[in-house]
Amino acid sequence: MKRLRRWVRQGSQEEFALDETIDSTARKGYLDVKTRPERHNAVKLLLFLDVGGSMDDHVREVEQLFSAARAEFKHLDFFYFHNCPYERLWKDNRRRHAETTPTAEVIRTYGPDYKALFVGDASMSPYEIAMPGGSVEHWNAEPGRVWLDRLTGKWAKSAWLNPSNQRYWHYTQSVGMIREAMDERMFPLTLAGIEAATRALAR
Secondary structure (H helix, E strand, O other), X not given: OHHHOOEEEEEEEEEEOHHHHHHHHHHHOOOOOOEXXXXXXOOEEXXXXXXXXXXXXXXXXXXXXXXXXXXXXXXXXXXXXXXXXXXXXXXXXXXXXXXXXXXXXXXXXXXXXXXXXXXXXXOOOHHHHHOOOOOOOOOOOOOHHHHHHHHHHHOOOEEEEEOOXXXXXXXXXXXXXHHHHOOOOEEXXXXXXXXXXXXXXXX
16 A cells, blocks of 8 residues: 555654654764654545445455555555445444435545545345346436446546456456446555555556
8 A cells, every 4th residue: 555655744643753863963063953744645545345234254455445544545545346336435333324425425525636546345136236126235217337337437547456366357247347447547455456456556
């Protein structure tokens, strides 16, 4: 995740500037402590995380990714979905049926300067992506592909991380459909895959 770092100097909080302090002390002959504005990671990231069903087998890897992202990014927010994003997302999986956020509201709230990273195995019925009413959990008036297109339309710098074994992706029709929707920006949830995804997001 460090490849997405874009450090900027901002704000009034200061940090110790070691090199400048050594240089100034050597030139002046006495201790001359130097400080500079604290650095912050200016990259803004939205995480969309698939939960439940077949994703239960990948909880540990996704938790590790989430922890790394939280430690790395000052501007980070996240939302959950199941299989494919639809008209509603949620923040607390235990309250997923009671406390949701309209996806349209998320699109309105976050600016185009955010990057979007989707995490899921993309393994579902093709109807969930392509058809109204295809969702296994509720009646969706619009296909999942419509909502995915809206999300990637707002955040053009987007990628999808898939925790399932890449060698089997071509056996699952829905994986191919999501890859096509993402303009082939689907990468395995491995160190090499994360590196490739962050390169795609950084372009």
